[in-house]
Amino acid sequence: xxxxxxxxxxxxxxxxxxxxxxxxxxxxxxxxxxxxxxxxxxxxxxxxxxxxxxxxxxxxxxxxxxxxxxxxxxxxxxxxxxxxxxxxxxxxxxxxxxxxxxxxxxxxxxxxxxxxxxxxxxxxxxxxxxxxxxxxxxxxxxxxxxxxxxxxxxxxxxxxxxxxxxxxxxxxxxxxxxxxxxxxxxxxxxxxxxxxxxxxxxxxxxxxxxxxxxxxxxxxxxxxxxxxxxxxxxxxxxxxxxxxxxxxxxxxxxxxxxxxxxxxxxxxxxxxxxxxxxxxxxxxxxxxxxxxxxxxxxxxxxxxxxxxxxxxxxxxxxxxxxxxxxxxxxxxxxxxxxxxxxxxxxxxxxxxxxxxxxxxxxxxxxxxxxxxxxxxxxxxxxxxxxxx
Ligand SMILES: Cc1ncc(COP(=O)(O)O)c(C=O)c1O
Numbered sequence: 028x029x030x031x032x033x034x035x036x037x038x039x040x041x042x043x044x045x046x047x048x049x050x051x052x053x054x055x056x057x058x059x060x061x062x063x064x065x066x067x068x069x070x071x072x073x074x075x076x077x078x079x080x081x082x083x084x085x086x087x088x089x090x091x092x093x094x095x096x097x098x099x100x101x102x103x104x105x106x107x108x109x110x111x112x113x114x115x116x117x118x119x120x121x122x123x124x125x126x127x128x129x130x131x132x133x134x135x136x137x138x139x140x141x142x143x144x145x146x147x148x149x150x151x152x153x154x155x156x157x158x159x160x161x162x163x164x165x166x167x168x169x170x171x172x173x174x175x176x177x178x179x180x181x182x183x184x185x186x187x188x189x190x191x192x193x194x195x196x197x198x199x200x201x202x203x204x205x206x207x208x209x210x211x212x213x214x215x216x217x218x219x220x221x222x223x224x225x226x227x228x229x230x231x232x233x234x235x236x237x238x239x240x241x242x243x244x245x246x247x248x249x250x251x252x253x254x255x256x257x258x259x260x261x262x263x264x265x266x267x268x269x270x271x272x273x274x275x276x277x278x279x280x281x282x283x284x285x286x287x288x289x290x291x292x293x294x295x296x297x298x299x300x301x302x303x304x305x306x307x308x309x310x311x312x313x314x315x316x317x318x319x320x321x322x323x324x325x326x327x328x329x330x331x332x333x334x335x336x337x338x339x340x341x342x343x344x345x346x347x348x349x350x351x352x353x354x355x356x357x358x359x360x361x362x363x364x365x366x367x368x369x370x371x372x373x374x375x376x377x378x379x380x381x382x383x384x385x386x387x388x389x390x391x392x393x394x395x396x397x398x399x400x401x402x403x404x405x406x407x408x409x410x411x412x413x414x415x
Contacts, residue, residue, distance in 0.1 A: 099124020
């Protein structure tokens with residue numbers, strides 16, 4: 028193709044979510060379950076007070092200034108790494124700041140995979156994995172995340188390097204999470220493979236999971252030398268700071284020299300791609316974690332409870348009326364189970380006709396409980412069941 032680099036993927040990029048989001052916003056009477064951000068019970072985007080109070084103290088010069096390095100500001104990296112790892116990882120690790128969780132995933136993919144390699148991710152998952160795969164000319168292979176045997180078969184079907192994406196807990200779009208037992212089986216499989224394994228744990232929503240969602244981090248301390256674990260964390264979700272574009276990539280491996288080399292490679296890639304991140308936002312998140320952590324954790328806990336009430340109500344009412352959904356544990360979304368994409372399209376359209384705006388996903392319909400006040404969630408499952 029003229030002007031473009033060789034093998035450029037010229038398939039037209041269409042953001043399929045955008046049109047339904049726009050329609051939802053234009054319909055004030057409608058139920059807008061399309062959002063991917065957390066909203067409060069008044070229907071406004073939820074913001075954490077401590078985050079925006081701290082932001083007021085940031086000076087114009089700090090806002091105008093470049094960050095201290097392409098890898099991000101050290102105090103940000105240290106504060107977010109220790110918040111994410113929660114003293115659970117004794118293995119060697121290194122970290123680099125990224126533009127959101129998306130930037131962390133891209134860094135991992137671009138530094139570990141070559142055109143034609145395979146990336147393995149869940150069959151029902153965040154649509155952007157597919158976009159990242161196609162943008163990097165990778166083969167996209169999917170697995171059924173509810174069936175570990177299926178995952179293991181898919182792993183065995185890939186010869187050569189394995190790049191596995193797991194989005195747990197609070198999977199987007201199903202809300203599924205692997206139990207510690209499931210994680211142990213996964214690590215048992217990966218540690219005993221005779222080839223390189225990159226396990227990308229997309230933990231974008233981990234702060235909204237109940238129970239002890241980081242219990243499996245201890246398994247990072249017992250990985251074999253063939254395994255590289257990469258965590259992709261997102262400040263968009265954790266701090267409700269979506270537009271500030273901050274995240275963190277943390278790489279964990281037995282060999283500290285490799286970690287050093289890998290973070291250095293990622294720093295060069297960052298320099299060559301976005302060059303520098305949002306300095307003021309990094310200063311702010313570091314300040315929140317270093318000086319206002321307790322306030323933040325209290326606000327986070329309130330947000331988590333608010334979300335949990337919504338999901339408990341929806342799930343209870345869905346069970347009462349027999350509305351089928353994919354197994355859900357926690358998180359922003361619940362996904363209705365559809366037998367194929369034809370029935371999905373038909374239900375999605377019927378819901379639109381009834382002013383219920385949802386997102387189509389592979390073999391399912393995503394309901395963004397994150398954006399629906401409890402009073403709107405109440406009765407929604409029955410309403411959908413009747414429309415069906
Ligand atoms: C599963 C998943 N991973 C990662 C992200 C990354 O988000 P961001 O780049 O805004 O941090 C998202 C955002 O919607 C997501 O749903």
